[in-house]
Structure formats: structure tokens, C-alpha cells
Amino acid sequence: MLKIICLTAALGAALGTTAHAADLTFDGRQARAEAAAKGSFILHAPKREVRIAAAPMRSQTGSVMFDALFALAQQEMDQDRVDAIRDPAFDEGRPVPCECFQTGARWPYVWTRDVSFAADLALAKLDPKRTRQSLQFKLSAARDGHTPGLFVAQDTGSGGSWPISSDRVVWFLAARHLLDDPAFAEQVWQALQGTLAQDRAMVFDAQMGLYRGETSFLDWREQTYPDWTREDVRFIGDSYALSTNVLHYQALRLAQQMAAQLGDERSEQYKAWADALAVQIDARFWREDMGQYMSYIGEAAHPVPYAKIDLLGLSLGILADVLPAERARRALAGYPMGAAGSPVVWPQEAQQPIYHNRAIWPFVSAYSLRAARKVDDAPRIAAEIRSLMQGAALAGSNMENYELVTQAVHVDEGALSGPVVNSERQLWSVAGYLSMVTEGVFGVQDDGRVQPKLPAELVPELFGKQKRISLESGGKRYVLERPKQVGAGLLVAGKTRTRGATTTVQLVAAPAAASHEVPRADANARAPATPLAPQAKRNGKGWTVAVAAGQVLWQDGVAASASKGQVRVGDDGLQHCLSLTRREGSLESLHSPMVCVGPQQVLRGSRQWQFNAAKAGHVRLRLQYSNPNGPINTGVTAAVKQLAVQCKGQPPQRHTVALPHSVAAQDSTAATFAVPKGRCTVTLEEGFNMSALQHFAHYTGGKGGRDGVLNQAQVQALKMAPVAATEDAR
Template sequence: MLKMICLTVAIATTLGSAAHAADLEFEGRTARAESVAGGGFVLHTPDRQLRIAAQPMRSDTASPMFDALFALAQQEMDQDRVDAIRDPSFDEGRPVPCECFKTGANWPYVWTRDVSFAADLALARLDPQRTRQSLQFKLSEARDGMTPGLFVAQDTGSGGSWPISSDRIVWFLAARHLLDDSAFADQVWQALQGTLAQDRAMVFDAATGLYRGETSFLDWREQTYPDWTREDVRFIGDSFALSTNVLHYQALRLGEQLAGQRGDATRAAQYKAWADALGPRIDARFWREDAGQYMSYIGEAAHPVPYAKYDLLATSLGVLAGVLPTDRARRALAAYPASAAGSPVVWPQEGNQPVYHNRAIWPFVSAYSLRAARLLDDAPRITSEVQSLMRGAALAGSNMENYELLTQKIHVDEGALSGPVVNSERQLWSVAGYLDMVLLGVFGVEADGQVQPKLPVALVQPLFGTRDRITLQMDGKRYVLLKPEKMQGELLVAGKTRRDGATTTVQLVPEKGQRPFAERKDADPAPAHPAAAAYAPATPAAPSAKREGNAWTIPVPAQHVLWRDGAAVDAHDGVARFADDGLRHCLSLTRRADALESLHSPTTCIGPQQRLPGAQGWSWTQPAAGRVRLRLQFNNPNGPINTGVTAAVKQLAVRCAGQPTQSHTVVMPHSVAVQESTAAEFDLPAGACTFQLQDGFNMSALQHFAHYTGGKGGRAGVLNTADVKALLLAPIAALAGDRP
């Protein structure tokens, strides 16, 4: 009972009480909305007064603030419609004709993940033509004239972009809504085949059954990855992210669907098999039982350690994809922390990083969390996300890119830790997230016109007041929700539904199976949420290993955990010892404090490793049949660590006497010094073998990047090279079924 009373008070403060329905107050800041003649509104924020014109879609509730902010989101969506886009790194910043959506007031370009998430949330249903054109801008053929197919462009990014960043697959999350246009559907099918084939060949890891690469959207490395990735992103390219794997799962299911529709039974079966295998791997490998959550990412195949980092977008996408078991999905979302201002996009926070992804609320992520909460009937989370989306837009006077976690301000001054470091008004995916909150989150209007509300009881008083109904008008149709006759439980759903011409009227009723308020006890525990702003312990230094005779000795400081080849190991009296078994092993440390765990230290690997000098070809005599791990020692100075399109992508081919050729992808991202590439593992027979580097494919090979003028690999032509110094070869344990 106490839990629900507190929740109701919190939402009433945000939406306004029945007596002051136009007011919103939070931490001493107040916003007020008032309607004006002609259907418009005036929004008074703490810093300015904003006029909002009458809009095509209109909500009519007891809250002028709710209605005004819905109109504001439409107004900002219209402001993001452009006839040309531009970016300083493309065509020297000159306008590029495109009847598209730009990314935001400060981001006048089209970026793959931004427009895709925005389209999936709302744009595809509200402006399908412009959304298609925006998505088409991110499709490209190869510019060598010989590589067949159509591909989705991965934007400039970490270490020189794809495949260090590999979430371009999100494009299909948006495209799936727009297949009623046959020409576009054909393009989607072509791009799906080409992109899935590339990713399967160059991003998929057969040993773990997962796709490698960076977390989707969380692409400022040290904001969410260990600080030591600031100048070495090789680990990111070798690791596995929950969000990126869920997006691949979704794309594979779309491939199965489209192949079936086109009578391509072979491809349909292949995509189905890949998706069927990927789903259980996602659940098994990312679930962390001690936290009751799904990890944002895990370590590389050589050292697949769990990371105590969680992100709300990844969890929400997993819920929505149906790839997570319902019981775990409910537990994960319920356990994910939230502040009074809203849900952080990552948790726990890093104390040495400024506000951006770290210590921040991102409205589009809140919108996905709201969707996931609806699917799981999580009324408190639905309420919290509606509250957060409204509060942010009202106090800022715009649907901002992001907000500080505790104050929900668009900037807090904390010296070197100030932030959000970057912010923008009318950010496209924030606008789309707000629109989705109104259409689906409150009124329950699905893209197909079905009305399936899941409205928390806590929202009834502020939205309905003394009224018996609230109304949404869109696309010449009218949707009416009738106030429930009984207020019991936490969630209201559709009861009797009546359709009369263009009007659909839904009677809200308590969801079946809920207990009435009167039967709830004060002892009913709320989920034990750790503080949303809790800081992880500092990341430790790399472990130091010392060879003593035929064994290795590794000091393990107090409150630290030593990890070996992906698993925690016991240490006695502050020391761990391992016999030298003639194989290569990888070690890292984490620090634990107050039930929180740090990110992993840099990895230290022990055991034998051969260095074969050279740049292209190497010979090796394998002493006995066994498995080896290969990396290239290289330098790639073709761009900065945080951007570009010239990650060097090669195929490492191995030929051994009497055996067919084996080949794996190795990636050499932008570097600041000599570093090691991503790994390739091979099973070799005893005897002579040769290793040869062959050409691969990177983003500079796409015609899309012929317009790139912000670095190498653009207008001057394809660039897929690195300065290779040597091949590193290490014997490792043979695969024994599924790795830990």
C-alpha cells in the first residue's frame, strides 16, 4: 500500500494535481502549460516561454501539460524534416540534398542508429515516406565495382568503424515497418542478404556463438568500457555486447520472414537456424544470476569474463525481441535501478567520467524501457518512464538528447566531470520516443490501429481528473479511453471496446489477477533497487604474474578477484598459483566494494607465445596437433581512436599439409602505437603450415563514404591497410563443448 501511495504522489507532482493540472515541479524548478485560442499552447519553462502551434494530432486530457508536450513533440518532429543534410566530415560540410529527418538541432545529418531507433519508435508510422528516404540514405553499394550486393553503412566510429562497431544491423529494426512499399522491400531484402553475410563472415564467433563488437548507441568507449580502452579498442572489437547481439537476432528473424515470402527456402532455413541458435546463447551468456540482470557486454573469446555493467537499452531490446525468458526478463527490468528523475542508461556509474552516457538519462532509451515495461506489465516502470519523459521535455522546453541522472538538468557544472558533455534540442530519437509514449504508452494505439492500453492506476487521477474520458485524435481517427469504474491493482487494460465509424472507445478495467489495494499489505516488498547513481569501484591495474620454476604466481590484493580464461579463481593468502601447462592463459582483476564490482583490469596473458616477424606471409611447424590463437602485431595510424572508416580488416588464411585452407577475420583498428589485432583461432595438425594475409572489407569500401572528407578512406579512395610487424602464435586449450 505504501509503495503505491508514494508512486501516486510522485506522478501527481510531475503531471500536476487535479487543482493545478498545468504545473510541473521538480527540485525547485517549475514548468507551466496553458492552452491558447486556435488549439495551440504556451509552455513556460524555468528559462523561457515557448509557443507551440496547433498540431495534426491532438490529445485531450485533464492535464494541459500533457497535451502541450504532445504538441511540442509534433512541432519538433516537423522542425527535424529537412530538404538537405550536412556534416563537417562529409563533402566539406556542404548541403547534401535529401528529403530526410535530421538527427537534431545540433546534428544536421542522418546517422544509421539514430534514424533507425527513431523510426522504430514512431517515425515509420507517422511519416513513412520521409523515413524510407532517410533509411535509404544509409544504404550503399561497394565502390570497387566488383563486390556485389547492397549494404548498410556503419557510421564513423571507434577504431575506424565496422567491425569494431557492428550495430549497423539496427537499420533492419526500422526497415521492417516499411515493407508495404515493394521497391523498398526489395532493397531491404538485398541489403539484408549482403549485410548478414558480411557480419556472419567477419563478426560472428563460432566458439561463443555470438556476434562481436561494440554496444549499440553506447559508443563513447571509456564512458561504459574500462578506461584503458581509451587508446586501445581492440578489446571492444573482440568482445560481445548484448544489444548488438539482440539486434542481429532481430535481423535474422526478419531474414527468415522475407526469405519465406520470396520462396527462398534455403535461406529461410539458414536464417532460422542461426536465430534459433543465437537466442539461447544470448540468454545463457549475458545473464548474471547474482545481479538478477543481463550484462551489457562480456569479455572476448580468449577471456570471456562477466562485466558488472548493465544498460537499459540492451535489456529493453532483449525483452521486446522475445529472446529473454519471461521470468528473467521481469526480474531484470524490475531490478534495474531508477532515480527520482528517471532510469540511467548504464549502471553502475563510473566516478572518473563526465556526464554523457555515464550518469545520464536518455529519453529514447526511456521510451524503449516503457515499451518493455508494457510487455511485462510492470506498472511502476511504466509510470516512472512516462513521468521522466514529460519532466525532461517540460523543464528543458525541448525533447533533449540527454539529461543528468539526478537533477534531470541539461547541464551540471562539476569541473572536469561536468555534463552532459554534448547535448542537443529536438533530438530525433527523443522526439520519436515522446510521441511513442503518448500514442502507445498512454493510449495504447498500436501501429495497426488496435488499441491495447496498459495504463497504471497512478496515472488516472492526473490524466483524467474529474473527467470520465481522455481522447486522442490522429489520422482522422479518434481514440477514447473511458475512466475505470473500479480502481484496483496497479494496471488498467482494455475492457469492452466499441468502434463507431472513425471512433474507437475503450473501457479501462483492472487487469485480471491483480489484488485490490485493500488487500495489499505494507509488508509487500518493493524491488530492492540499489542507488541509480552508485559508482563502481575503481578499475584495478593489470595483474602481475611471476614465473617460479614450473608455476606462475599472481598477487591478488584484498577485496580483489582474479579471473583466468573467463572464470574466477581462488587465491590463498593473497596469492594465486598455477602450474605451467605449456598453454597460453589470460588473467584480469576486478575490485569489489559495498556489493559492487569494478570493470576488469587490462588483461595479462601468461604462457608460451611465438613471434614470427614479417608483414604478409609466415611459415610455422606445428609440433603436435592442437589449437592455436593468432594475433597480428601492428600499427594503424590512419585515423584517430574515436572515429574514421579505416579499421584494417583482413582475412588470415592458414594452409597446412593435407588439410583444407582455414580462414578467419582479423581486425587492426586505429591505434596510437604498436598493438595487437583481434584474435583468430585455428585447429592445426602436426607439421608445416603457412599463414597468409588476404584482403578484407571495411567501410571505406562503400560508395557512401566516397563523400567522406573528415579523414582517410574517403574521397581519396578505399584504404584498408595497417603496418604489420609480426604474427603472434600461442598454443591454447582445445575446445571442449560450449565454453564458459
């Protein structure tokens, strides 16, 4: 509490001055901004001096620091404008002509999620032409000779990219702002059709009503997933992430809208898919005992809740109107927040270095600010504005990320030091800062309306002794007039008048809202260590599993009741899956590796298998395989296959399985089929992976690039287990 009070006082003193210089102090470090000639500034950060040129957009407030940092963000946006991009893994590091936005000082390339989030935050509005060109670079036709259409490229990633990572649909979050260009709008429509159809066939799980795949942006496995995913990402490809499902929901809504405008009958289909997905997102990810939406949940075979939350997923859900209003307000109000800002994930992992773990990411803070405006959360609006300012001022740049407690760009803790990787003028951080000023403070909307939601506590800091503050942007001027009585809570638009290019808004107190104060946990709290896998011992007609004090055994996605330190699992002729968590007070660990008990057949072979079902029911199929075509953390050669099941008297059934990069033989993702009594034949058919896109013909950092399409793995066997009837999507 003391640090928070000191921070507020320091910022208040810094921002409240009307002199030509302003100081900002936090954690023993000080930054100073001063106005210079002709609209320029000098920023004296703790370890550097930054000269900031006069910017095309200009804020005039009671804070020199605020005005200087807004100009800095524009200067860094301009530095991220390039005529060519390059990456060591593409075209052997040679420059590729592209009038694009590069990702940051250390990342001179265009990455799908980075440019898309940056565009959605600010760039699509501020530089639509270059943003379009950046997005177009991530569109691709197939090069396999038989797949028609246009697709969004999923960048290199976990286990060989898509479908282990499946958040490429974030591209449409950006593209929706740029549909005034007819040629680009046609490309968006083509990409929607191709990408959504492919994801529906190969990523969507009808049993759960959700899309599978990794959390968006949180793509360094063991930072947020259990450490046992370090060398086995199969679970990630089988699990379901809040953020990625919200992005699919948004893409479906855009498809619904564009189809309706074009008179395409598929509009109703897209609407039905989106409506159903919204229901599943709320039902599956909400965890009442935490008052939060989980970052991800377990696979269909074992759909356990995970005690991990993330701020981007929550914010995206709020902004998409996919979460019920009361739950949304409760979750955001209760999301942990420290003196320096909001962590991107919670709780933290004690044995992981600082990167996503124990970190603040400015672009996520900007989305949190946007979500807080939507639910009228004044304390979080104020906190995120301060956090964004403070990080940029003390670092002298809009950095990729910061350590959670000190907001430093690096903290030395031996093996846990970090952030492990960091970059100046990171594009989405720059965009987040610009969004904070134009929308978060001045309330300027995409359509030109001015709808401020300014916490009253920021008035002394932003206005100083001035009666008004202003923003000049795109030939227009927006003026906020100081309220006659400051009070508390939010200040919103009162009397608004427009004369020529100037819109003036008188700030007034918003009607008193119901209190949504929710106790917040320590932002830096560490989760208990993840237990080892449960040990199931055969005991008569079933199994006995020892459960130590403080542990919880989960069976088929549900917590089991232990008696005298044991749980009995009966043998009913079906496979059952188990995992353990550890609880310490109100904190809960991530799940142990999953162990399954019960009957299972291992059918040797690599292309076709037969089995006899003793009775009608459901079977879960997995391939046993190895995929040595790339490292665990990158590449584009996750093998994607179709299992085709033909049983007597039934039409053929097909489901997709993914065989990501592996370090040894392991199991693929799973597919569940309804089968009658009798013989069934299973055939392995081809699928589609990212190496099949023309975009990756330029990939020279691994297999599946310049040398051609590669969608192969070494299949050794098919595993077949009878399981309980699949639960219909709720």
C-alpha cells in the first residue's frame, strides 16, 4: 500500500505541474521531461536522453511529461515505418521489399498477431494505407496445387505452428477497420471464407463447442502452461483458450456482417456459429469460485478447469460483448493489479523466468484500459494510464514488456532474470500508447464522436491549473473542459459543441454507479508447484489413487472426493483420465500430466487399421507417432491428418488430428467417434498445414519452406479406447 501511495503522489506531482519540465519517480528511478523549441521535447530517462521531435498529433495538457510521451510514441511509430523487412528465418535474412510496419527495434519483420493487435488499437486509424499493406503481407494462397482460396498465415510457433497455435484469426480484428477500400474488402471476404472454413474443419471441436489451440500472444509454453509442455505440446493443441475463442467469435461476426452485405446466404450460418460459440465461451471458461474467466481449460478427454487467468483474453471478451455484463465487471474489477500495473497472467509461476510470467505488457494494458472504459471501471482506467506513462518515461521508449513489480526492462535474478527478451519501440506497445491518449484520455472514437470516461482522480495530474486540455489530430481539435466540481468516479461528456474543426466537451460527473469493488489478490502471488502425475494402482475391479494432503484428484474433468488420502476409480469398461493439482490457501497449481486408466487397444501400422467394437458407443482415437521435422518452439511443419472411420451401416466420419513436432514418440491430439457394434476401419488421410501456404515458400529457417510442402510424421500405431458418450455442447 505504501508503494501505491508514493507512486500516486509522485505522478501527481509530476503531472500536476504547469512548468516547462516535469518529473516522474518510481522505484528509486526518475524521469524528467522538458519542452524544447517548436513543439519538441527532451526526455531524460534514468539511463538515456531522448530528443523528441515535434509530432503531427499534439496534446496540450497541464503535464509536460504527458505531452512529451505522446510525441515520443508518434516518433517511434514513424521509426517503425519501413520500406523493407527481414528476419533470419526468411529469405536467409535478406531484405524483403514491403512498405510496412515492422514489429519493433529487435524484430524487423511483420508478424500476424503483432501487427493485427497494433492495427486494432491505433494504426488502422492513423495510417490505414501502410496498415493495409502490412496485413496483406500475411495473406497467402496455397502452394499445394489443390487447395483453392486465400488464407491468413499463422506464424511459426509451438510444435510447428497451426493448428497448435490457432489465433491467426486476429488478422480480422484489424481488417474490420479497413473495409472502406473495395479491393482490400474483397481480399478480406476471400480470406474469411477460406480461413474460417479451414478452422471449422480442423480446429473446431463440436463436442465442446469451442476452437482448440494455444492462448493468443501467450505463446511461450511453460511460461503459462504446465512445465511438462516444454517438450510435449500435444496438450496445447487439444486444449481450449479464452482469447483464441473470442478472436474466432469476432471473425465469425465479421463474416456474418460481410455475407449479409453481399447477400450471401451463409450469413445466417456464420451468425448461428457465433451465437453458439458465445454461449460456450461463457459456460466453459467462467470459474465461479475465482470470479474469473480462465485463460484455458483442459482437453475434451479431461476438460479440467485451470487456475490461470490472463488479462488479454478477459479484455477481448469484454470488448466483444461475448461475456455477460455483470460477470465481465466482476472479473475485471477483481483482476490483480500492482503498483506498477496489471500482470498479463495470474498467478505467477515461481520457477519460470520473467517474460509473460511476472510481467506487464503495455499493449495488454491498453486493451485492459479499453475494457475498463466499456464497464466504467474508473480505478483501472486510472491505473492503466499511469502504468503506460510510467513505463515509457522510465525506459525512454515504448518497450515490449516490463517486470511486474519494478517496471524495469530487466531484473537480475540469476536463472529467473528477465524479461528474457525485450525490444524498444515495440509496435503494439507504441499503438497501445497512442490509443491510451486518443481514446483513453480524450475519448475520440473511430467515428469521430468524443466520449471521454476520465477518472476524476486524474484531473489534477492532467489539467494542472489549466481550464482545458486539447488534442490536435488529423486536422481536428478536441478540447476537454475542466469540470466545475471534480468529485470522484468518472467524468463524461456534458455539453458538447462543434465549431469548424474544433469539438469542445464540458466534462461532468457521471451518474453514481453501483459499487463493483472486489477484493484483489496479490498481483505477484506465486502458484504452488505442479504435482507429479497421479499413480493409479490396480486394485480388484478398479484402481486406487493416492492423494496427498493439499492435493486434489480430478477424474474426467471433475474433482473427485478423497477418503483417507485415496480415491477409488471403478472399472466400468471405459477409459478414465486423471490429473492432480495442489492447493495452498486460495492458490491452486496447474495440473499434473494426465494419466488414463481403463481399456485401450494399440493397433500397429501407419495408414490403416481395423478394430471390433464389442458394443455400440464412443471411441477416442490417437496416433502414436514422432515428428522430428523441427524444434518444439517453432517451425511450420506440425503434421495435420484426417482420421476417416468407416463402420458397417454408417456413413464415413472424419476428424482432424495434429501431430506436432516431438522429441520422441508420443501421442497425437485426439478425435472421438460414435461407432456401432462390430468392425470398423480407420484410414489415415491427408490434411493441411502452414507449409502448404505460398507465404512459407520464403521460409528458410527450417523444413517445410523453400524445399516444399512437408506435412509428414512417422506414425507407428493407432490407440483406441472406449469412452463415455460425448457430452453435447451446452
